[in-house]
Amino acid sequence: MTAVHPEVEEEQVFVDRAYALFDKGLADTERSVGEYRPQHASTARALQRALDILRDSRGSGQLVFGKMQRDGETSYIGRRRVRDEDYNPVVIGWHAPAAQPFYEASPGEPRDLSLKRVFTEEQRRLVRMFDEISLVAAADAATDGLGELAISDALLNELERSRDGAMREVVATIQAEQFQIVRHPLDGVVVVQGGPGTGKTVVGLHRAAWLAFNYPQLRRAGILVVAPSTTFLTYVSGVLPSLDVTDVDQVEIQALYAGEARVVGADPPEAARVKGTESMAVLIRRALEARVGWGDDDLVLSLGADRIRVSAEDLHRLLDEARMRDLPYAEGRDFVRNALAALAANKHREDQQALGRPVRANEATIRRLSAFANAVDRMWPSFTPEEFLRSLYGTQSWLVAAAEGVMTVDERARLFRPVTDSVANEPWTEADLYCLDEVAGLLSRDRLTYGHIVVDEAQDLSPMQARALARRCPSSSFTVLGDLAQATGLWVRDSWAELTAHLSDGSESQAEFSLSIGYRVPAPVLDLAARQLPLASPDLVPPRSIRDGLGPPFVVYTEAEVLADTVVHQAATTTEGGLSTAVIVADPWFDEYLQVLTEGGLVPGDGRDGDFSRDVTLVPASQSRGLEFDAVLLVEPAAIAREADQGPRQLYVTMTRCTQRLGVVHAEPLPPGFEAYRAAPAASADEPETRPLSEDSDSGSRHRRETLGPDHDRMDDLAVLIDRLSKSDREMVHALVRRLLTDAEQEHDEGNCTQ
Numbered sequence: 001m002t003a004v005h006p007e008v009e010e011e012q013v014f015v016d017r018a019y020a021l022f023d024k025g026l027a028d029t030e031r032s033v034g035e036y037r038p039q040h041a042s043t044a045r046a047l048q049r050a051l052d053i054l055r056d057s058r059g060s061g062q063l064v065f066g067k068m069q070r071d072g073e074t075s076y077i078g079r080r081r082v083r084d085e086d087y088n089p090v091v092i093g094w095h096a097p098a099a100q101p102f103y104e105a106s107p108g109e110p111r112d113l114s115l116k117r118v119f120t121e122e123q124r125r126l127v128r129m130f131d132e133i134s135l136v137a138a139a140d141a142a143t144d145g146l147g148e149l150a151i152s153d154a155l156l157n158e159l160e161r162s163r164d165g166a167m168r169e170v171v172a173t174i175q176a177e178q179f180q181i182v183r184h185p186l187d188g189v190v191v192v193q194g195g196p197g198t199g200k201t202v203v204g205l206h207r208a209a210w211l212a213f214n215y216p217q218l219r220r221a222g223i224l225v226v227a228p229s230t231t232f233l234t235y236v237s238g239v240l241p242s243l244d245v246t247d248v249d250q251v252e253i254q255a256l257y258a259g260e261a262r263v264v265g266a267d268p269p270e271a272a273r274v275k276g277t278e279s280m281a282v283l284i285r286r287a288l289e290a291r292v293g294w295g296d297d298d299l300v301l302s303l304g305a306d307r308i309r310v311s312a313e314d315l316h317r318l319l320d321e322a323r324m325r326d327l328p329y330a331e332g333r334d335f336v337r338n339a340l341a342a343l344a345a346n347k348h349r350e351d352q353q354a355l356g357r358p359v360r361a362n363e364a365t366i367r368r369l370s371a372f373a374n375a376v377d378r379m380w381p382s383f384t385p386e387e388f389l390r391s392l393y394g395t396q397s398w399l400v401a402a403a404e405g406v407m408t409v410d411e412r413a414r415l416f417r418p419v420t421d422s423v424a425n426e427p428w429t430e431a432d433l434y435c436l437d438e439v440a441g442l443l444s445r446d447r448l449t450y451g452h453i454v455v456d457e458a459q460d461l462s463p464m465q466a467r468a469l470a471r472r473c474p475s476s477s478f479t480v481l482g483d484l485a486q487a488t489g490l491w492v493r494d495s496w497a498e499l500t501a502h503l504s505d506g507s508e509s510q511a512e513f514s515l516s517i518g519y520r521v522p523a524p525v526l527d528l529a530a531r532q533l534p535l536a537s538p539d540l541v542p543p544r545s546i547r548d549g550l551g552p553p554f555v556v557y558t559e560a561e562v563l564a565d566t567v568v569h570q571a572a573t574t575t576e577g578g579l580s581t582a583v584i585v586a587d588p589w590f591d592e593y594l595q596v597l598t599e600g601g602l603v604p605g606d607g608r609d610g611d612f613s614r615d616v617t618l619v620p621a622s623q624s625r626g627l628e629f630d631a632v633l634l635v636e637p638a639a640i641a642r643e644a645d646q647g648p649r650q651l652y653v654t655m656t657r658c659t660q661r662l663g664v665v666h667a668e669p670l671p672p673g674f675e676a677y678r679a680a681p682a683a684s685a686d687e688p689e690t691r692p693l694s695e696d697s698d699s700g701s702r703h704r705r706e707t708l709g710p711d712h713d714r715m716d717d718l719a720v721l722i723d724r725l726s727k728s729d730r731e732m733v734h735a736l737v738r739r740l741l742t743d744a745e746q747e748h749d750e751g752n753c754t755q
């Protein structure tokens with residue numbers, strides 16, 4: 001990297017020209033749009049929208065960020081295309097095929113590029129230039145020992161920028177391994193597996209933008225980005241607009257279902273699991289089919305003194321015909337209604353003619369009879385998804401019949417819940433939403449669909465969630481981003497195929513990519529976090545970090561009574577260093593710590609609502625997926641592990657959110673994976689790395705920082721064993737162990753106080 005590159009002035013001239021052309025182009029467009037009189041309001045709206053986007057994009061991001069030379073030809077790459085007065089290209093848009101060599105070449109593999117230069121600009125002035133590929137850079141790379149992992153200065157510079165709570169576009173520094181995924185063809189399912197911070201979200205969002213630019217038909221069909229939570233959505237939602245892509249829908253997965261139900265309850269894990277399985281879809285379909293039918297009696301409709309009799313046999317024949325049509329339920333009902341009206345009208349006509357009486361009713365008259373409406377409701381009842389599911393959950397006999405052969409008695413029993421006084425008071429849970437969506441999908445075809453769906457943090461999706469996504473993408477074109485090792489919920493899997501089977505029937509192509517370079521988490525932090533992997537997902541290897549960060553994680557042991565004070569103190573110290581900091585706590589501790597931090601004068605952002613505007617953000621462990629901060633303070637890891645269904649995985653996720661520094665504050669014994677930091681007996685003079693945290697703090701004498709201990713590589717077998725137990729057993733054993741340890745801990749704490 002050169003702060004003052006010898007060619008910076010020359011390049012500035014080019015950048016100035018590019019801006020001048022861009023400004024002129026914009027002014028010309030504004031003028032012609034102003035003069036143009038569109039015939040239709042929709043055309044006027046579309047033009048105005050395009051103009052707004054153009055104007056907005058002038059202010060955000062740099063126009064030109066790269067230059068390449070190959071075969072003696074020079075090209076500049078930017079966020080958007082710029083042409084000169086004669087319509088010759090001056091800057092190539094990053095998404096154009098001509099820009100590909102820029103991304104495919106890397107310092108380790110320059111291909112046929114003789115120069116790859118990356119610019120950083122502020123307010124239209126070049127402030128830095130990096131020659132990633134050049135004759136000089138090639139010589140440096142040969143001697144720096146990084147081999148194929150040669151990391152460019154431009155990338156390092158981008159990574160070192162402080163985080164401000166929102167993800168940003170990285171279009172200037174997309175890496176070759178990422179770019180091949182970004183530009184992978186549209187069709188089929190593309191899975192991107194990668195450890196924490198390997199750039200999966202970055203890849204998914206830039207791919208959405210790349211597809212939007214390169215497949216015009218997709219913009220009409222629509223692109224959807226699905227995020228796991230509001231918190232995450234807030235974090236990523238600015239990236240696409242900053243790439244001038246404003247017509248991609250971005251939603252959190254819970255918002256897919258657009259019906260009446262709102263989540264107010266929570267299922268026990270066992271019930272949520274049953275509701276998330278594919279068997280639930282079978283059960284729902286069967287239960288819906290079972291609502292259709294008729295008994296052995298004939299239908300009799302009265303028209304004054306006349307009667308219309310439709311035999312049970314005819315009614316059954318009519319229902320069979322409707323079923324054979326395999327229509328969505330609501331259309332099936334329409335068919336039955338129309339066919340029954342026609343059948344009844346015919347019968348009436350034939351009967352009257354046979355008796356020599358006048359025909360008194362046609363189909364329309366018959367439809368108005370309340371007995372007719374009742375008969376249709378009996379044959380093919382009508383309901384909303386909420387009404388249907390509520391009555392299904394509340395009717396044992398329906399559950400028993402529909403669950404036969406697909407659920408065990410225990411599983412089925414978890415679905416039953418007594419009906420409440422009204423649909424509005426039903427305690428809907430998150431898992432219910434996807435069941436309701438399944439019902440809605442059977443009732444009607446009426447739903448918003450997309451040409452491509454990008455789904456992030458997909459490792460936690462249930463089969464029923466995947467089915468909800470599949471319904472919205474008839475072409476089965478997906479980008480699936482995730483890390484099997486970070487699955488913290490009920491759906492731990494060994495392979496992506498287990499999930500993608502629910503997204504597509506397999507007739508479309510499937511490609512799986514792995515990302516292996518860790519861009520976020522500093523190496524020493526990743527080393528510690530990776531100790532959770534053997535417990536969580538033994539087959540997965542952690543990414544290779546390219547960051548050093550601000551040193552190894554620090555662990556502060558404290559007494560339970562001063563845990564909160566210590567957290568406040570540590571968070572304040574971290575932010576004083578100018579680092580954006582997340583305090584991550586076990587979910588049930590969230591409210592208490594919101595108060596603790598507020599009373600401690602830190603005014604934390606509420607991470608549940610995606611408020612990242614403060615120096616300190618409080619984040620519940622379960623919602624920390626995908627997020628990123630300069631520093632993370634983990635509060636009581638044992639509690640975080642205990643409260644999660646997948647303790648080691650939850651710890652792995654929470655420990656891999658920082659770009660610079662990880663701190664841990666604990667009062668309880670540390671969980672497995674932290675053996676290197678196990679609270680040791682009181683420090684003595686010959687243990688210089690063990691030191692009080694702060695001499696001036698109130699609680700300074702009662703807690704201390706622990707650095708890497710001598711038993712760094714030892715695995716505590718008992719602890720590992722405990723961690724593999726089911727949650728309830730684990731809690732029991734933990735309680736027992738805690739009791740057994742009480743005396744020892746008291747001794748230990750007394751020892752600490754003497755430091």
Ligand SMILES: Nc1ncnc2c1ncn2[C@@H]1O[C@H](COP(=O)(O)OP(=O)(O)OP(=O)(O)O)[C@@H](O)[C@H]1O
Nearest residue numbers: 170173174175196197198199200201202519520626
């Ligand atoms: N090519 C790149 N240039 C600059 N920054 C990058 C690049 N790739 C990734 N990053 C940065 O690395 C960090 C991690 O990226 P990202 O959040 O996409 O990773 P992830 O794999 O989705 O992580 P997680 O598993 O935690 O969800 C982000 O700050 C991102 O901006």
